[in-house]
Amino acid sequence: MISSNLYFLNAPLNYKLTGIEHASLRRFFLFKKSGLSPTIVTLNFSSDLSRIIMFHKITEEHFLNFYRYYQNFNEDHKYDLDDLKCKLINAVFSHVEGVPYDYRVSCSAQYTMYVRCFEKTARISYINYFDQNRRKIRREIYDFTGYKSKEIILFNGKTIQENYFNHKGEIYLTVNSDNDLKHYCLKDRDSIYFFNSELELYRYWLKSIINGPTVFFIDKNRIYNPIVGPIKHRNLKKVSIVHSTHTSNPNxxxxxxxxxxxxxxxxxxxxxxxxxxxxxxxxxxxLSRFDVSFSTHVIPPSYINNYRVNLDDTINDHFRILSIGRISVEKRHIDMILAMKIVRAFIPQAQLEFFGMGNVDLKKQLEEKIKQEGLEDCIFFKNYSYDIQSELFNSDLTLVTSTVESFCISILDSLEQGTPVIAYDIKYGPSSIIEDGVNGTLVENGNIDKLAQAIIDFYFKHKLNYTKNTKYVMKNYSFNHVSNLWINFLNKLNSEIL
Structure with missing residues (x-):
């Protein structure tokens, strides 16, 4: 019987997710489906959290954020442009050309405010205030629910104080800035606490939410480890989730x-x-390279939730190849571009699509390389997809050419949709998921010619068999298998706490 509070310590959640956030949410829903009650924890300030967690199908009782904890915005308190206009009867509101949700406000012919509304709404996001010399002196930030949530006070263009407000309009946190130093004053349960760093502030709060047996699952290690590491509490277990490689280059x-x-x-x-x-x-x-005092466990960061396969060549006859992942140097998009140059000589219809956000300058360089190689008609950059499963299901093949990957969830996502994968044989992920020659191909690391040949061979020799064989990934990554690994691990932790 697992009775611990299960907290997933995460980076800021937004509408678009990074690989770590994707893995954490998959584990979150696995825990819930397994009858557990996990909670996502974040530390960032955001005025749009109510919509973001709703977008990701996270309910309020399963989400905890430092600022929302003290805000207690528990109802819709809508505050929009019409409400502001009613307060400023004689003010003139001028729409900012080219910026659909922004307005300049003048009172008695003097420019005094700049107003921004939440995208596609008339709800106010923030108001900037200006003095008679048109210098910004203050910003008021409003939560999407309509409450004033934060105030920033500026002097000579620099922030000197930030005030954070609860549902009653009371200040619960003040941050004073003195050059590069910040000082924090928190009002919590009618007591006042002072902190000299954000790290101390967050450590105090995380320690305060420990109520009975508790497990901190640390997803964002760089942020949380220095915060929670020093916390000592008899009811607390701290578990680091290593999402990436633990050395800079395990190869x-x-x-x-x-x-x-x-x-x-x-x-x-x-x-x-x-x-x-x-x-x-x-x-x-x-274990062989480092002397660690904690216990170590092997549990994959994702699982097969809904395996499906498309064997209809009348649908997938367009030779569509995908690459899923952020635009960054370590993903080696250039290798895929050069491989496609070779592939096109044998398969003129072949197309490659890159899905992912990332380095804007690198994207421009890659676009220039695509143009130089004359591949503009077959290699495309796509926007972030909120339904990557459908994109994978309606493609033939996925490529992975990273320099390092701890697991590479996109490989599992691809196989879940019945789409084989060709990947460089790097540590650690690809060989843990792909069965070489069965549901994909592992290619010598960095060998572009062999990468291209593997793609060609896939279409001429292996497509049907590889696609059928994607089902073998269920053996080690089914919901039941991964759920049991977590349940056994949690039972052990729970017994140690109790």
């Missing part, structure tokens, strides 16, 4: 340079109770 055998995201963890192992990695290979190398 280099003697490389012990720690990935900066896990530097605090591996230099302060005595402060943590357990660590979860994605593959047995990473597990073995972590």
């Amino acid at each position: 280099e055998i003697n490389n012990n340079r720690i990935n900066y995201n896990y530097k605090y963890l591996l230099e302060n192992t005595e402060q943590f109770d357990a660590c979860v990695v994605s593959s047995s290979v990473q597990h073995e190398e972590l």
Whole structure:
């Protein structure tokens, strides 16, 4: 019987998710489906959290944010442009050309305010106030529910104070800025607390939410490890989820340079109770290279939720290849571009689509390379997709050419949709998921010619068999299998707390 409070310590949630957030949410829904009651925890200030968590189908009782905890905005208190106009009877509101939700406000012919509304609504997002010299002196920020949530006071263009408001309009947090130093004053349960750093502030709050047996699952290690590491509490277990490689390049055998995201963890192992990695290979190398005092466990960061396969060649006859992941150097998009140059000589219809956000300058460089190679008609950059499963289902093949991957959830997502994967054989992820020659191909790391040949062979030799064989991924990544791994792990933790 698992009776612990289960908190997932996360980075800021937005409408678009990073790989870590995607993995954390998949685990969140796995826990819920397994009869557990996890809670997503974030520390960022946002005026749009109510809509964001609703968008991701997270209910209020399963979400905890530092600022919302004190705000207590528990009803819709709508505050829109008409409400502001009623307060400023003689003011003139001028729409800002080219910016659909922004307005300049003049009172007695003097420019005094700049108003922004939430996208596609008339609800006020923030108001900037200006003095007679048109210098910004204050910003009021409003929550989407209509409450005033934050005030920023400026002097000579610099922020000198921030005030945060609750549902009663009372200040619960003040942040004073003195050059590069910040001082925090928090009102909590009729007591006043002072902190000299954001780290101390958040540590106080995270410690205060421990109520009975509690497990902190640390998804964003770089942010949370220095905060929660020093916390000592008899009811608390701290579990680091290692989403990436723990060294800077695990493909280099003697490389012990720690990935900066896990530097605090591996230099302060005595402060943590357990660590979860994605593959047995990473597990073995972590233990062989580092002297860790916490227990280590292998549990994949995702699972097969709804396996489906499309074997209808009349639908998938367009030779559509996808790459899923952020635009960054380590993803080696350039390798895929050069491979497609070779592939097109054998398969003129072949098309490659890149899905993902990332480095704008790198994207421009890649677009220029595509143009130089004369591939504008077959390689395309697509916007972030909120339904990547449908994109994968309606494609033939996925490519992964990263320099390093701890697990690479996009491989599992692809196989879940019956779409085989061709990937460089790097540590640690691809070989943990792909069965070489069965449901995909593992290619020698960095060999562009072999990458291109694997794509060609897929279409001429392997497409039907590889597609049928994507079902074998269920063996190690089914919901039941991954759920049981977590339940066993949690039972062990729970017994240690109790």
